Amino acid sequence: MNSSEIKHAQTQYAVSEFIRKRWSARAFNDTPIPQETLETLLEAASWAPSANNEQPWVYYYAFKGTEGFEKLWNCLLPGNQLWTKNASVLVLSLVRKTFEANQKPNNSAKYDLGAANATLLLEATQHDIFGHIMGGFDAEKTKNMFNLDENLEPVVMMALGYLAEAETLEEPFKTRELTPRKRKSVSEISKKL
């Protein structure tokens, strides 16, 4: 079995195929993601729901082989640097911390960004692109590297690319790439009132 077959979600109920298909890959091949495809993923993200339709998300992205990619990659923690060097695109997800209309704090901003990122990753599966969200980056370094405005908060990084064989990875990543995904059952995460 290849990694995608191993990672395909084995579900209790008839969950849609594009949800079963998404997983957090680490082995990426050399095929570049076209600019238009990347923008398609970003537009998918933009259709996520957000409090007051504020759309507090902001994306900084860079393609492999560019100075921007090097800068983003340098902000990752060492464990994530090892395998992200082969990603086609690195994306930094940020939020605007306040509402544009009245500058009051937006307490839903990160919640909304999570919805946008999930939407982006699900759209990616339709293009055979796999994404991997990472909290493992240095936020202070990122703020300095990109001279971020005080109102912008970096939240997660994301690696995107087309799949390569798991064998292209070093351990422990190779084993992780070939380990089936698991989830809590519906009864564990829900309560009928």
Ligand SMILES: Cc1cc2nc3c(=O)[nH]c(=O)nc-3n(C[C@H](O)[C@H](O)[C@H](O)COP(=O)(O)O)c2cc1C
């Ligand atoms: C907020 C967040 C932070 C994460 N940080 C990292 C990270 O720094 N490095 C990493 O390898 N994976 C990271 N992950 C990926 C998770 O480990 C992964 O989504 C989880 O194990 C479920 O696997 P799946 O996405 O393949 O279903 C992160 C995921 C999220 C949502």
